[in-house]
Amino acid sequence: xxxxxPQIDGQxxxxxxxxxxxxxxxxxxxxxDTASAFLDVSDRTVKKLPLLRGRSVFNLFFENSxxxxxxxxxxxxxxxxxxxxxxxxxxxASKGESLLDTIDNLAAMNADLFVVRHSQSGAPFLIAQHLxxxxxxxxxxxxxxxxxxxPTQALLDAYTIRHFKKDFTRLRVALVGDxxxxxxxxxxxxALTTLGVPDVRAVGPATLLPGGLEAMGVQVFHDxxxxxxxxxxxxxxxxxxxxxxxxxxxxxxxxFKHYGLTPEKLAYAAPDAIVMHPGPMNRGVEIDSxxxxxxxxxxxxxxxxxxxxxxxxxxxxxA
Amino acid sequence: MRTSxxxxxxxxxxxxxxxxxxxxxxxxxxxxxxxxxxxxxxxxLADLHLADGRVIAIGNDCANLPEGWVADRVIDARGMxxxxxxxxxxxxxxxxxxxxxxxxxxEMQAAVVGGITALGCPPDTDPPxxxxxxxxMLKYRARGLAGAHLYPxxxxxxxxxxxxxxEMAELAExxxxxxxxxxxxxxxxxxxxxxxxxxxTFGFPVWLQPQDSFLARGGIVHAGPLASRxxxxxxxxxxxxxxxxxxxxxxxxxxxxxxxxxxxxxxGIALMRAAKLEGLPVTCDVSVHHLHVxxxxxxWFDANHRVDPxxxxxxxxxxxxxxxxxxxxxxxxxxxxxxxxxAKALPYGEAEPGTTxxxxxxxxxxxxAQESRTPLAQALATVTSxxxxxxGADRMEGAGAGTLAPGSIADLMIFDxxxxxxxxxxxxxxxxxxxxxxxxxxxxxxxMTLVAGVPIFQRS
Numbered sequence: 060x061x062x063x064x065p066q067i068d069g070q071x072x073x074x075x076x077x078x079x080x081x082x083x084x085x086x087x088x089x090x091x092d093t094a095s096a097f098l099d100v101s102d103r104t105v106k107k108l109p110l111l112r113g114r115s116v117f118n119l120f121f122e123n124s125x126x127x128x129x130x131x132x133x134x135x136x137x138x139x140x141x142x143x144x145x146x147x148x149x150x151x152a153s154k155g156e157s158l159l160d161t162i163d164n165l166a167a168m169n170a171d172l173f174v175v176r177h178s179q180s181g182a183p184f185l186i187a188q189h190l191x192x193x194x195x196x197x198x199x200x201x202x203x204x205x206x207x208x209x210p211t212q213a214l215l216d217a218y219t220i221r222h223f224k225k226d227f228t229r230l231r232v233a234l235v236g237d238x239x240x241x242x243x244x245x246x247x248x249x250a251l252t253t254l255g256v257p258d259v260r261a262v263g264p265a266t267l268l269p270g271g272l273e274a275m276g277v278q279v280f281h282d283x284x285x286x287x288x289x290x291x292x293x294x295x296x297x298x299x300x301x302x303x304x305x306x307x308x309x310x311x312x313x314x315f316k317h318y319g320l321t322p323e324k325l326a327y328a329a330p331d332a333i334v335m336h337p338g339p340m341n342r343g344v345e346i347d348s349x350x351x352x353x354x355x356x357x358x359x360x361x362x363x364x365x366x367x368x369x370x371x372x373x374x375x376x377x378a
Numbered sequence: 379m380r381t382s383x384x385x386x387x388x389x390x391x392x393x394x395x396x397x398x399x400x401x402x403x404x405x406x407x408x409x410x411x412x413x414x415x416x417x418x419x420x421x422x423l424a425d426l427h428l429a430d431g432r433v434i435a436i437g438n439d440c441a442n443l444p445e446g447w448v449a450d451r452v453i454d455a456r457g458m459x460x461x462x463x464x465x466x467x468x469x470x471x472x473x474x475x476x477x478x479x480x481x482x483x484x485e486m487q488a489a490v491v492g493g494i495t496a497l498g499c500p501p502d503t504d505p506p507x508x509x510x511x512x513x514x515m516l517k518y519r520a521r522g523l524a525g526a527h528l529y530p531x532x533x534x535x536x537x538x539x540x541x542x543x544x545e546m547a548e549l550a551e552x553x554x555x556x557x558x559x560x561x562x563x564x565x566x567x568x569x570x571x572x573x574x575x576x577x578x579t580f581g582f583p584v585w586l587q588p589q590d591s592f593l594a595r596g597g598i599v600h601a602g603p604l605a606s607r608x609x610x611x612x613x614x615x616x617x618x619x620x621x622x623x624x625x626x627x628x629x630x631x632x633x634x635x636x637x638x639x640x641x642x643x644x645x646g647i648a649l650m651r652a653a654k655l656e657g658l659p660v661t662c663d664v665s666v667h668h669l670h671v672x673x674x675x676x677x678w679f680d681a682n683h684r685v686d687p688x689x690x691x692x693x694x695x696x697x698x699x700x701x702x703x704x705x706x707x708x709x710x711x712x713x714x715x716x717x718x719x720x721a722k723a724l725p726y727g728e729a730e731p732g733t734t735x736x737x738x739x740x741x742x743x744x745x746x747a748q749e750s751r752t753p754l755a756q757a758l759a760t761v762t763s764x765x766x767x768x769x770g771a772d773r774m775e776g777a778g779a780g781t782l783a784p785g786s787i788a789d790l791m792i793f794d795x796x797x798x799x800x801x802x803x804x805x806x807x808x809x810x811x812x813x814x815x816x817x818x819x820x821x822x823x824x825x826m827t828l829v830a831g832v833p834i835f836q837r838s
Contacts, residue, residue, distance in 0.1 A: 065678055077678075080607065159723050179725035180609040181679030188678075189723075205727065207609030245609055270612075271603030 065187050075187045075199040076372050078208040079249040087253060091218050093371035094364070100137060101366060110374050111140035114171040118144045120202070121158075121177040126338055127202050127212075130362070131174045134369035140172075162186050163193075172198045172377050180205030180242075198376045206240050212337050213246030215368040217254060219361050220292055223333050227251070231258040231329075233286050234277075236296035236318060236345050237267045239307075243337045244296055252276040262286035263318060266307040283318055287327040295320055295336045298345050311344050321347040325355065333357045379450050381428040381831060386455030386792060388436060389421040390462065390782040391759035420754055426460055428788040431830035435784055442784065451833075455792050458825060461758055462782050463495025463526070463789035464739060465765040467663050467711040468639065470732075471497070473516065475504025480716035480809040482516075485736065486525035488714075488808035490835040492737040493791035493824035495526045496771050496779055498711070501533040502560035508533035508544045510552035517553050525834055527779070527789070529769045531558040531585055534573050538562040543573045546582055555769050556583040556637065561686055563591035567624060574634035583768075587639040588621035588646070589613075589687060598727050600673040600690040608679070610727060613688050615643040622649050629658050637768055638662040640713060642687040644697030651706040661768050662706070664698050665713035666742045667733055671695075671814050681722045681729035682812045685713070689814075699750055702760060709765035712739040716810025734810030738801065740793060741820035748821075788831035797823035 064081040068074040073086060100106055116135040118128050128144065135142045147161060158177075165173070175183045183201040190197045203209040217227075224230055232251055238244045238261050251259050252275070261272050262280045272279055280286030287293060303311040320334065334346075334356045342348050350356060427435045427443055435442035469489065472480040489497055499516070501507035507516070513530050520528040532554035536542040546557055557577055564570045564586070577584045594617040599605045601612025622638065626649065629636050641647055641662050650662050667685060672692045676683045683689060701707040712735030721730035739761060747757035766772040766780025778786025801818050803811045827835040 157720065157723070158725065177725065179727045181727070182725040184679045185681075185723075185725050205609050205725075242609060245607070269606035270601060271606040274603040275607065 065184060073375055076210050076376055077183050077187060077201045079210045079213050079246045084253050087250060090214055090371050090375060091221060093375060094218055094367040097370040098367040106137050107139055109139045110378055111138040114140045114377060115169060116140045116142050116172045117165055117170045118174045119147055121147045123148060124176055130365045131202060131369050134366050134373055138370055138373055159189050162189060166190060166195050166197055170197055174200045174202050176202040177204050180207035200372060200376060203242055206242050208246045209242040210246050211369055211372055212243050213250040215361055215365040216247055216335060217250045218364045218368050219335060219357055223357060224291055227254040227256050230256045230292060231290040232256055232292040233260040233262055233290045234294045234296060235262040237298050237302060238263055239267045239269045241296045247294060248275050248277055260286050283324055284327045287324060290328045291332050293328055293332055293334045295346050298341060315344055319345055319347060320350050322349050325350055335361055379831060381451045382449035383426040383453045383455050383460055386458050386460040387421040388424045388426060388460045388782060389755050389758055391755050391763045421459060428831045431788055433782060433784055433786050433788050458792045459795050460790060460792050462762040462780050463791050463827060464493050464761045465496040465769060465771055465780050466494045466739060467498040467709055467765045467768060468500055469497045469712055469714040469736060471499055472716055479718045482519055483523060484809045486523050488736040489526045490827040491807045491824060493740050493793060493827050494736060495789035495827060495829050497526050497528055498769050499528060499530045500560040501531050501558055502538060502562060506533045506538045508536050510548045513549060513552040513554055526829060529555045531556050534559050534584060540564050540566055540569055543576055546577060547580055550582060556585050558585035561587045563589055565591055571628050574628055574632040578632050578634040583635040583637055585637045585639055586625055588618050588625055590617045590621040593617035593620060600688045602673060602691055604673045615645050618643050618646045619649060622646055626653050629660060635659045640665050640687055642668055642690050644694045647697045647701040647706055654706060661708040663709040663711050664707050666710050666735060666739055668698055669746045670742060675814060679726040681726050682816060683814050684726060684729050684731045685733055686731040709768055710743060710760045712736050716808055717812055722812050733813045734806060734808045736808055737806055738813060738815060740824060741822040744822040788828055790828050791824050792826040793822055793824045795822050799823050
């Protein structure tokens with residue numbers, strides 16, 4: 060039985076942000092526009108808005124992360140919320156408490172918003188549906204679930220692309236690397252196709268590309284030079300250490316030779332192509348330092364925009 | 379005890395009884411049989427007389443009845459269907475070892491509420507059914523509960539560990555009808571070969587669920603576009619076909635009788651069709667849920683859909699239905715696997731596989747029959763005479779189980795094919811409350827179940 064997407068409430072409002080899959084184009088555009096307004100706040104001397112004053116935001120990271128957690132924390136503080144960071148992997152989960160028991164306990168502390176990262180695909184859906192079934196007025200934001208989605212990363216990537224390229228409907232975008240294990244890739248694919256990008260490509264060895272990408276509107280390339288030919292945006296994906304040697308890949312060296320982004324390979328892209336990376340980067344594995352620090356890289360802009368985008372998401376969901 | 383069930387529509391799959399002989403005759407109540415529109419496929423209006431746990435006579439003709447027949451109990455089955463009790467090839471009753479999930483009491487009751495009078499039980503209990511004492515205890519416990527007949531499967535290897543074969547002859551004496559690894563994979567093909575040779579020595583059937591443990595490793599849902607979209611590791615169809623090819627090759631050299639459990643893919647059904655054409659001594663079953671549900675139904679990570687093997691594509695589901703239509707698939711089972719709430723209230727990938735099935739078997743078979751326009755008798759054969767032949771229930775203690783004919787055991791059920799009911803946590807008797815069909819309205823409800831002529835369930 061296909062049910063209504065749990066992130067949209069009965070009135071069509073964004074109640075939670077769980078996935079880009081199923082997020083209407085107009086809603087994505089509104090989030091990007093709101094982020095644009097918030098970007099100015101970050102440039103002021105007094106970087107605060109009272110939008111979420113008195114609200115409690117709980118960062119629930121069942122999986123370690125520094126960057127995403129920190130940017131959510133900054134975003135919530137700039138909206139004047141009270142922020143609590145919980146590193147769950149080191150506390151209740153290791154004591155054997157179930158996920159929903161943890162959630163019930165934190166909800167009883169009158170949380171208004173949970174920012175959730177979890178190693179299992181779909182975990183934020185379980186949490187959101189559980190809270191909704193109890194009638195709790197608590198919002199859930201997915202900060203990365205397993206290999207499923209990382210919606211705020213896709214929104215900040217879309218923001219970055221719009222900032223540098225203006226119009227989505229004429230772009231060629233290539234995602235390069237470990238698509239199979241990447242929640243960033245899945246969210247990006249949904250965001251880009253929803254926003255009207257006509258040419259979305261996935262580049263990588265067959266062992267790192269999931270089946271059925273074509274059904275998501277993506278062209279598959281195994282030859283990186285072919286895949287990068289004429290593209291306006293290159294999104295590099297992080298290759299996890301544990302994937303570098305095994306049945307998926309023989310070695311980091313061989314991977315870098317064929318799928319690492321070097322100036323030579325980047326030359327196949329459009330001359331004004333931008334290079335993005337969700338971080339943290341593995342220099343010399345998926346990206347050459349000459350590119351990472353080069354003029355076409357917009358990786359640090361992504362980080363800056365990330366705060367404004369997360370402010371927009373927090374504001375839109377909870378306000 | 380003499381019982382007469384009057385005015386019901388008798389459905390007797392693969393029946394040895396020819397209704398034409400009694401057509402137009404006068405019934406015990408002095409009524410003329412209404413033969414218009416009746417046929418073997420849709421049943422025929424008739425009375426059924428039971429005595430000493432057996433069917434004595436069917437029809438509208440008193441002539442078959444013993445002199446001076448007076449029934450102790452008369453059941454009016456007007457508007458109802460009378461059919462053999464269902465034979466379910468796979469019901470996990472969770473004893474011994476998993477009593478917190480379900481107990482023999484609760485699940486045996488759920489079975490008769492669902493019209494099931496014979497249950498095949500996989501050996502994946504804790505400890506597994508690898509010793510005669512465990513099997514005897516299970517049968518003893520079940521006898522005390524006076525419900526459906528139990529047909530335990532013995533473990534094929536000690537502890538289901540795939541290394542040492544069990545004392546199959548001893549286990550068979552204790553009541554095992556076959557030997558199985560349940561869904562624990564058999565990695566070592568040499569042990570599998572030896573196990574098949576040993577089983578063949580005694581003529582015991584071996585039940586195998588084909589799934590290559592390496593190709594299925596870490597998998598959660600059907601490998602396809604949906605798995606990619608949801609970011610869940612997939613179990614590819616080749617996990618089923620690679621294992622099935624290997625097992626079929628071992629059947630070719632051993633001639634062991636093998637029953638394949640829970641086929642889930644179009645390619646698996648095709649291999650099975652070819653194997654039967656080749657004349658191999660093989661049969662197979664599918665789970666009733668796989669006749670209806672596909673991977674697309676998982677929705678937003680609804681753990682009620684997590685099963686093993688996973689729900690596959692619509693093409694696979696259609697192939698399963700085609701396999702039933704042409705006889706490639708011999709039986710439909712409930713694959714009843716009660717799971718407690720805590721084990722399902724987890725992220726999809728951590729939730730335990732399993733759905734409740736005993737009470738849904740009949741309505742889901744009826745739903746399939748209606749959607750595919752399969753005649754009722756043919757549809758019911760897949761849950762009565764078909765599985766009875768596989769389990770041997772047509773030959774053993776319940777001689778004639780799975781059908782209704784004079785002389786066969788009076789394991790039967792009466793159901794109202796029109797009755798509508800909604801599946802919800804409160805309407806289920808089983809302690810397993812998880813199913814993709816929660817909230818669905820079902821047609822077909824069992825009114826009464828009799829085992830050996832004794833009503834053991836009657837809906838009030």
